[in-house]
Amino acid sequence: MDLAVLYSGGKDSSLAALLLERFYDIRLVTGSFGITDDWQHAATAAERLGYSFEAVKLDRDVADTAVTTMIEDGYPRNGIQHVHEHALEVAAQLDVAAIADGTRRDDRVPTVSRAQAQSLEDRHNIDYLSPLSGFGRHAIDQLAARCLHVDTGSSVDIIKSDYETELRTLIADRVGSEAVGSIFPAHTQSYVQHRRSNKTEETQ
Amino acid sequence: MDLAVLYSGGKDSSLAALLLERFYDIRLVTGSFGITDDWQHAATAAERLGYSFEAVKLDRDVADTAVTTMIEDGYPRNGIQHVHEHALEVAAQLDVAAIADGTRRDDRVPTVSRAQAQSLEDRHNIDYLSPLSGFGRHAIDQLAARCLHVDTGSSVDIIKSDYETELRTLIADRVGSEAVGSIFPAHTQSYVQHRRSNKTEETQ
Numbered sequence: 001m002d003l004a005v006l007y008s009g010g011k012d013s014s015l016a017a018l019l020l021e022r023f024y025d026i027r028l029v030t031g032s033f034g035i036t037d038d039w040q041h042a043a044t045a046a047e048r049l050g051y052s053f054e055a056v057k058l059d060r061d062v063a064d065t066a067v068t069t070m071i072e073d074g075y076p077r078n079g080i081q082h083v084h085e086h087a088l089e090v091a092a093q094l095d096v097a098a099i100a101d102g103t104r105r106d107d108r109v110p111t112v113s114r115a116q117a118q119s120l121e122d123r124h125n126i127d128y129l130s131p132l133s134g135f136g137r138h139a140i141d142q143l144a145a146r147c148l149h150v151d152t153g154s155s156v157d158i159i160k161s162d163y164e165t166e167l168r169t170l171i172a173d174r175v176g177s178e179a180v181g182s183i184f185p186a187h188t189q190s191y192v193q194h195r196r197s198n199k200t201e202e203t204q
Numbered sequence: 205m206d207l208a209v210l211y212s213g214g215k216d217s218s219l220a221a222l223l224l225e226r227f228y229d230i231r232l233v234t235g236s237f238g239i240t241d242d243w244q245h246a247a248t249a250a251e252r253l254g255y256s257f258e259a260v261k262l263d264r265d266v267a268d269t270a271v272t273t274m275i276e277d278g279y280p281r282n283g284i285q286h287v288h289e290h291a292l293e294v295a296a297q298l299d300v301a302a303i304a305d306g307t308r309r310d311d312r313v314p315t316v317s318r319a320q321a322q323s324l325e326d327r328h329n330i331d332y333l334s335p336l337s338g339f340g341r342h343a344i345d346q347l348a349a350r351c352l353h354v355d356t357g358s359s360v361d362i363i364k365s366d367y368e369t370e371l372r373t374l375i376a377d378r379v380g381s382e383a384v385g386s387i388f389p390a391h392t393q394s395y396v397q398h399r400r401s402n403k404t405e406e407t408q
Contacts, residue, residue, distance in 0.1 A: 001346075018226075022226065023347055023350070057246055069278075098343060106318070106322075114309055117340065118310075118340065127339075127340060127343035128340070130221075130338035131335070131339075133337055134335050134336065134337035134338055135331075135333055135335075136321065136322065136325060136331060136332070137331060138331055139302060143227050145260065146227070147227070178233070201355070
């Protein structure tokens with residue numbers, strides 16, 4: 001069964017794929033608004049992990065609406081949620097039996113409620129899986145450290161492929177690059193370098 | 205890292221173990237109030253799946269309180285929740301790095317909220333994992349059919365080892381066996397027979 005995992009090249013979406021690879025034929029899928037070429041970093045990470053990869057086009061209007069929301073709010077949460085919901089809708093229209101994302105139990109954003117999950121499943125006749133939603137931050141960090149070699153740093157330094165870079169670019173176009181940091185503050189990000197072998201290799 | 209999975213011998217807790225076995229050293233743990241010997245069915249299922257097994261003693265007072273609640277309510281939900289929370293507390297005191305259960309996204313009972321999960325983790329210095337909480341009913345049925353050979357039937361016919369048999373026995377002692385069916389109605393249950401090989405073996 002084919003499964004599309006919404007993929008950023010980061011720790012969480014990589015671990016989501018690892019958790020599911022035993023059960024599904026994994027395709028890592030990265031959405032892009034066509035604003036930057038940062039999706040290519042996800043393609044590189046996917047190749048390193050040994051997964052097939054697909055870039056999918058997201059609706060530029062969704063990015064514009066998200067950025068308007070973020071500027072009006074003064075914080076990124078609702079805009080990120082809007083983009084994530086759109087990306088799930090796009091992934092659900094691929095020719096797959098199931099879609100998944102790296103949403104974690106302790107995430108405040110994006111979140112996918114049970115009602116949203118069931119709506120996605122019913123409208124698109126797919127399964128929606130959030131394999132990390134039963135894991136807390138400590139367990140995820142521990143599993144990632146054992147299974148993956150990951151670079152970690154500030155989101156303005158780490159190269160990866162979530163929507164953040166494109167949205168920051170749009171915000172800078174609207175309100176100037178000096179305002180981006182207050183609307184969309186830098187936070188810790190990760191980028192996967194390669195797999196570690198298995199559970200017997202203790203790394204922490 | 206050692207992980208204790210609360211185990212009934214059924215489909216959900218077996219699948220929870222399969223999802224986590226790549227990352228943890230799995231121990232299947234079945235709680236018993238000492239009222240019946242039904243925990244032995246879980247031990248048999250664990251052996252068939254190739255996992256180590258441990259029976260743990262649950263507090264008889266918890267069973268009595270749960271049954272009182274179920275009789276007063278006229279339905280089992282709150283009583284089951286009370287017993288499950290107790291079983292998690294007992295498992296969390298084992299010498300393990302993490303505990304897990306087979307709680308699913310679409311379950312109405314038992315449920316473990318994010319706050320309850322974090323409280324368990326903080327008080328016992330363990331991780332609590334609910335690996336099926338990001339999976340809907342359809343996906344779980346499909347994965348179980350591909351990975352496990354399962355007998356399915358009414359909960360009064362299927363032999364397994366959740367708390368149900370012991371609680372039904374207590375209810376019968378209190379209010380008579382003819383009243384058990386209305387307080388704790390029969391529902392579909394599953395009992396695992398053996399593993400199927402892997403994702404390449406399509407079974408449905």
